Amino acid sequence: MKKVQFQSPWLPYMLLMPQLAIVTIFFLWPAAEAVQSSFYLEDPFGFGSTFVGLDNFSDTLTSTDYGRVARFTGVFTFFVTFLSLGIALLLAVKADKVLRGASSYKTLLMWVYAVAPPVAGLIGVLLFDQHVGPIVDLFALFGWRMQIGVDYFDTSFAMIVTAVWKQIPVNFIFFLSGLQGISKSVQEAASIDCRSGIRRFWTVTFPLLAPTGFFLLIINITYAFFDTFGIIDVIVKNEPGNNPVTLVYKVYLDGFRGNDLGGSSAQSVLLMAMVFVLTVIQFRLIERRVHYT
Amino acid sequence: MNKLQISDHLILLAGVFFMVTPVALTFLTSTHDAITVYKEGVQFLPGGKFLENYEKVLFEAGGFTKEVDGFVMLKNSMILGFGFAIGKIVISMLAAYAIVYFRFPMATLCFWVIFATLLLPLEVRILPSYEIVQSLGMVNTYSGLIVPLIASATGTFFFRQFFMSVPDELLEAARIDGAGPWKFFKDILVPLSKTMIAAIFIIMFVFGWNQYLWPTLITTDESLFTLVRGIKQILQVWVGAQIPDFNEAMALAILAIIPPVLVVVIFQSWFVKGLVESDK
Numbered sequence: 001m002k003k004v005q006f007q008s009p010w011l012p013y014m015l016l017m018p019q020l021a022i023v024t025i026f027f028l029w030p031a032a033e034a035v036q037s038s039f040y041l042e043d044p045f046g047f048g049s050t051f052v053g054l055d056n057f058s059d060t061l062t063s064t065d066y067g068r069v070a071r072f073t074g075v076f077t078f079f080v081t082f083l084s085l086g087i088a089l090l091l092a093v094k095a096d097k098v099l100r101g102a103s104s105y106k107t108l109l110m111w112v113y114a115v116a117p118p119v120a121g122l123i124g125v126l127l128f129d130q131h132v133g134p135i136v137d138l139f140a141l142f143g144w145r146m147q148i149g150v151d152y153f154d155t156s157f158a159m160i161v162t163a164v165w166k167q168i169p170v171n172f173i174f175f176l177s178g179l180q181g182i183s184k185s186v187q188e189a190a191s192i193d194c195r196s197g198i199r200r201f202w203t204v205t206f207p208l209l210a211p212t213g214f215f216l217l218i219i220n221i222t223y224a225f226f227d228t229f230g231i232i233d234v235i236v237k238n239e240p241g242n243n244p245v246t247l248v249y250k251v252y253l254d255g256f257r258g259n260d261l262g263g264s265s266a267q268s269v270l271l272m273a274m275v276f277v278l279t280v281i282q283f284r285l286i287e288r289r290v291h292y293t
Numbered sequence: 294m295n296k297l298q299i300s301d302h303l304i305l306l307a308g309v310f311f312m313v314t315p316v317a318l319t320f321l322t323s324t325h326d327a328i329t330v331y332k333e334g335v336q337f338l339p340g341g342k343f344l345e346n347y348e349k350v351l352f353e354a355g356g357f358t359k360e361v362d363g364f365v366m367l368k369n370s371m372i373l374g375f376g377f378a379i380g381k382i383v384i385s386m387l388a389a390y391a392i393v394y395f396r397f398p399m400a401t402l403c404f405w406v407i408f409a410t411l412l413l414p415l416e417v418r419i420l421p422s423y424e425i426v427q428s429l430g431m432v433n434t435y436s437g438l439i440v441p442l443i444a445s446a447t448g449t450f451f452f453r454q455f456f457m458s459v460p461d462e463l464l465e466a467a468r469i470d471g472a473g474p475w476k477f478f479k480d481i482l483v484p485l486s487k488t489m490i491a492a493i494f495i496i497m498f499v500f501g502w503n504q505y506l507w508p509t510l511i512t513t514d515e516s517l518f519t520l521v522r523g524i525k526q527i528l529q530v531w532v533g534a535q536i537p538d539f540n541e542a543m544a545l546a547i548l549a550i551i552p553p554v555l556v557v558v559i560f561q562s563w564f565v566k567g568l569v570e571s572d573k
Contacts (some may be wrong), residue, residue, distance in 0.1 A: 002457070004464045005396040006474045015391035016403055018384045019449060025429075026422060026441040027410045033421035091308040094301045101302075107558060108309045110565075114553035115316070116503035118524040122546050123315045125528070126322065126539060132334040134318070165315065168308075170568075177569045226416045230505040230521075237528060248416045252506070255420040264420055271417040279412050 031272070038265035049262075056266035066250070066267075073246045076160060077224040084164045085216060088171030089209075093201065095172075096179040106176065113169040117227060121234030124162035149237060156244045159235050163228050170223075171216055178212035179205070218282040222275070247271060316550065323347075323543035330539045342540065350544045361515040361523075363548055370502055370519040370549070376439045377501030378494050385448030386486070390478055392449075393456040394464070410446045415507060423510050433514040442507060448493060454570075455489050456482070492567025495560050499553045520549035 042049040128148045190204040236243040255264030325340035351363040431437030508522040
């Protein structure tokens with residue numbers, strides 16, 4: 001906090017009013033509501049609700065469907081996070097090194113940031129379409145007959161590729177700015193001590209990038225959980241029956257389509273707990289352990 | 294050394310190819326007629342139907358219920374993008390100013406209440422949020438579309454960081470000269486924050502423009518559809534048809550891509566600065 005501050009009995013409250021009002025009405029209230037209705041079983045036609053304790057949670061956690069969706073979410077998150085981080089890191093290291101055309105590469109590699117997830121999903125639908133999609137034709141040459149929307153594995157593959165494509169720019173921007181923050185003297189000292197560029201990368205550059213990397217890890221997990229909703233919704237084309245979906249999509253599906261308010265709320269609360277843990281990790285552990293500068 | 298440079302360029306070019314090709318193919322496909330696309334698949338060369346297709350999606354009310362055309366959706370996207378970005382900047386600057394520059398009881402409590410919103414994205418509390426907005430009668434209104442999205446504290450957090458880095462001497466000097474809180478804010482803090490405001494504006498504009506889940510729930514009236522919200526309808530009506538109109542669907546997708554991409558590319562340095570510094 002500042003050493004010098006204004007003092008006024010009412011002005012700070014006036015300034016905070018709009019933000020606090022919005023937070024209370026559109027954040028605290030719905031969050032409280034979600035927690036509350038997760039303990040109730042609501043009549044689908046709106047004729048009251050009964051308190052059922054932790055039944056919604058135990059029903060959710062023991063259902064095979066939830067298990068399947070949770071497993072897919074885990075696999076999906078893993079691949080999206082590591083592929084997009086890995087590709088972005090490689091591109092950022094190269095873009096930091098080249099002398100010619102560095103700024104053109106930078107622009108060309110990051111503009112996809114501005115493409116909305118559902119639009120990315122629509123492009124995925126086009127390119128992976130069984131009828132017109134060139135990617136399907138390409139893989140058919142190798143004997144892989146892709147059936148997006150029908151085959152579970154193929155659909156997951158298309159979702160992961162689309163989600164990775166959409167996420168590379170953010171990771172690229174952060175890695176590149178992290179790389180540019182490494183001081184020239186450190187790099188020069190390293191290049192005198194060690195001639196192998198690859199070894200130098202793993203022993204000097206990579207550890208120095210670790211704080212950025214861990215920060216991005218959390219960002220990417222959050223992205224794979226929540227921001228991919230648009231991609232998934234467009235690729236499954238309203239037929240989520242046999243298709244892979246993520247936990248967030250299931251909250252939406254059960255709540256708005258299945259009219260299962262209690263179950264949907266219980267899933268929301270489980271997700272809230274998960275996000276809460278992730279954020280605490282982000283603020284605590286990472287800040288403390290991975291700090292080299 | 295030379296060889297190494299060439300391999301670096303090859304890797305970067307492969308990356309650029311991976312990032313650019315999908316959108317390039319989308320654009321090329323949108324310049325053909327539906328039959329060609331249906332018969333021959335995604336097109337790799339420009340066709341002759343560019344003006345025709347884009348004129349049709351922009352100005353011909355069609356697609357779903359003959360009520361909304363691409364131009365209306367473009368307008369709604371603009372309203373959402375600008376409304377969200379401006380609303381967020383104004384509200385969060387005021388809140389951050391109060392938190393950083395005033396000493397008052399309950400300051401810490403207010404701080405934590407606001408920053409708790411960083412913990413839970415809209416997606417996890419989507420159903421109760423919808424019910425509350427509905428009970429307030431804000432479904433199918435611009436305010437119902439924009440205001441609940443502002444509830445997250447990213448902007449406040451960002452401005453708080455920035456205000457903390459402004460030297461204390463400025464406030465001392467201003468106070469000696471007799472400037473009150475309002476004058477200090479208007480004549481010193483806002484001009485100082487210009488670059489920051491620009492950076493956060495770009496990020497928030499893109500974020501608002503690209504919203505999908507919330508508009509999908511809140512707007513059922515087609516005259517309020519944004520381009521990104523319209524994607525789902527595009528899919529059902531055009532791609533689901535007997536001969537799917539991939540060309541027109543992709544023309545709308547390109548329309549939804551162009552404005553935010555232009556903003557990001559033109560104001561690239563501000564955008565990168567805002568992104569890297571705001572997420573810390």
